[in-house]
Amino acid sequence: MQELIHTMIRVLDEERSLAFYGALGFGEIGRSRVGGDTATVIFLGLPGDGGRLELTLNDGRTEPYEIGEGYGHIALTVSDGMDAELARLAEHGIEPERPPYEAYPGGPRICFVRDPDGYRVELLERNPVDAFGTAG
Template identity: 35%
Template sequence: MLKYLHTMVRVKDLEASIAFYKLLGLEEVRRRDSEGGRFTLVFLAAPGQEDCKLELTYNWDGDEGLPSDSRHFGHLAYQTDDIYGLCQHLMDNGVTINRPPRCGHMAFVRSPDNVSIELLQAGDDLPPAEPWASMPNTGHW
């Protein structure tokens, strides 16, 4: 039997990363500081979904490889009840919408550490609406 535990991503600025994932609606569910290993692990989850965690790993002495393109990682995917509302909330807080939800179904953004995040509309696609329908892609995802 196999049970999903979590996805881990390394972060360069722990507080900026936590703030970003909180904009998505995730909450901190656990934290572990390791004096000997000189790192902090922060586990985040959507409310009521503590079995599906995102682990942020922060190395106290820095991580010069971050942020890199991170495309070798793939992406994290989250479902939302209102993709337009979530994308507007993210934009209002300074997050670039790399692939807008033109079709009312899917969007992509990047975390402060360049991790690609896919946002998917729950249920049926929303009808196309502005400004999303005509918004161009920015960068890549």
């Protein structure tokens, strides 16, 4: 394996999902019809990056998906500090599950928001993996 290229989640409402992820800084990179023309996939990316998030809309689906206990979250670092980011997101009606906190002493401040389908998105002031150095 060489690279993790994207994560896919199934969503019900295209407009609400695009508005949510747009507020997080994602832009649409491309879309196509798949599955014998039974679903639409929309690839989203952050500025300067590729299509890292795939939203899949299955035609005719109206019932919410069961997220399941195995799903955890998508994680994003914030660029202007946690407080500024949360203030900006609040303008879009996006509120954290609880106030930012350190998951462990000296760790980055984090908090979680939920997308319109209930998927958790973790916001971090810095990438905790940076403390580990590079693998190699």
